[in-house]
Amino acid sequence: MKRISRIVIDIIITIAVLAGLGAAGFYGYSWYQKYQMEKNRPALVKAKDGTNINPAWYSSKIYHQQLRSKYSFINKVANYVPPRTWVGKDTVIPGLQTTKSYNFAKKKMGIATAMTPQGLAVVDKYLLISAYDGDHRHASVIYVLDKIKGSYIKTIQIKGRPHLGGIAYDPIAKNIWITGSMGTSSALMSFSLAKLKAYKKGSKMPISYNHEISIPTLERASTVSYYDDQLFVGFFNMYGRGKVASYTISRSGSNAGSITNNEIKSVTGNVSWSDPSGQTTMNKQIQGIAFYDNKIFLAQSYGSQNSKLYIFSSTALKALDEKNAERIIDMPPYLEQITTYRGQLLCIFESASKQYARPEIMVMDRILSVNINSLFGI
Structure with a gap:
């Protein structure tokens, strides 16, 4: 025994x-x-204001090798199909290693090393990228880039530490809208294109808003998109179904360029784009929504698994379920906001933040631009 x-x-x-x-x-x-x-990271290169402007992780050669080996279809529609515009193609995301921003603990400007990209918008002559500090110490920011050259211009300081999950541009009122919070409610804030242009390089002051609107019907706004005189605001839900609500922008009267109180209370939006409550449920973990012709694009991502790009007919807005999608495409992990511009779908990822970057995933330290028609084999 x-x-x-x-x-x-x-x-x-x-x-x-x-x-x-x-x-x-x-x-x-x-x-x-x-x-x-x-x-093997590229050498650190900084702009005059201290923001790094080099690719955070990959040289151009290694980046394309990685994309080709891990996501061959995405590589094809991004790099082998001629783009309809070069705006945003392989544009380097600045500030991932060093960004000057207000440090709330030290109560002075400092260097943030964990900025995490969230939103993306084409605004006039610029590309705008919103980001928050993954270490939760510094103020959130918006990077301003030349949309043709892709070169870094300046960083705009944002009041507080909002997640800045979405950014959108109303070309009629010339307002830039971002998502945030007011108390326990989601909120939309905006500043004008004129203020963007006038904002001084290296400024320590947060940009001032011309609109701050509480959205009590949505718990946490994760994305915002502009389409057809409306703002579409999405609510990220980690466990259940999310929501997307549409709000019509007033074009006359005292609320011109903004959303009226009645619009917020009723959450009706344009009837053709919403159900009777003004809201429609959508797949959980939605990080971005975009529109192009008669198509709706949803970006779904949570964690280090493949993200998903869902493509729906515009008639499916009342039922954005996976079973109603015309196409579902695997994307690299940590996909955030998506936006359409001149026949291209521009995508930004948060995987290049030091919070998430690791060798076993495809780290996207650049904007991804894909030909929309090629997604359908056209």
Whole structure:
């Protein structure tokens, strides 16, 4: 009996040792991969205001190699199908390594090293990228880039630390809208194109808003998109179904360029785009919504698994369920806002933030631009 017990104990010890060696090997290999990734990062290049303007993780060659090997279809529609516009194509996301922003703990300007991209919009001559500090110490920001050259121009400081999950441009009223919060409610805030242009490079002051609107019917606005005189605001839900509500922008009277109180209370929007309550449920974990011709695009992402791009007919807005999608396309992880511009779908990801970047995933430290027609094989 003692001999059997001893054999069992030896077996248990052997299994434990082998398991320990396996775990050590796994974590050792993971550490080595991370070390190599850090070692091979492009050289740090900063603008005059201290914002890094180099790709955060990959050289152009390695970036395209990674995309080609991991997402061959996305690589095809992004790099082998001629783009209808070069705006946004492979544009480097600035500020991922160093961004000057207000440090709330130290009560002075400091350097944020964990800015996390969220929103993307084409505004007049510019590309705008919104970001929040993944370390939750610094104020949120919006990066302003030249839309043709893709070059960095300046950083706009935003009041507080909103998530800035969405950014949209109303070209008629020339207002830039962002998502945030007021108390326990979601909120929409806007500032004018004129204020954007007048904002001084290197300024420490947050830009001032011309509209701040509480949206009590949505718990947490995760994205905003402009289409056909309306703002479409999405609510991210980690566990259940989300919501998208449409709000018509007034074009006359004292509320011109904004949303009226009655519009917010009724949440009706344009009848053709909403159900009787003015809202429609949509798949959970939705991070972006965009429109092009008679199509609706939804970006779905949560965690390090593949993101999903859902494409619906515009008639499906009342029923944005996976079963009603015309196409579902695998995308790299951590997809955030999407926007359409001149036949291209522009996509931004948060995977290049130091919070999420790791060797086993496709780290997107650039804007992805894909030909929309090619998504349908046209």
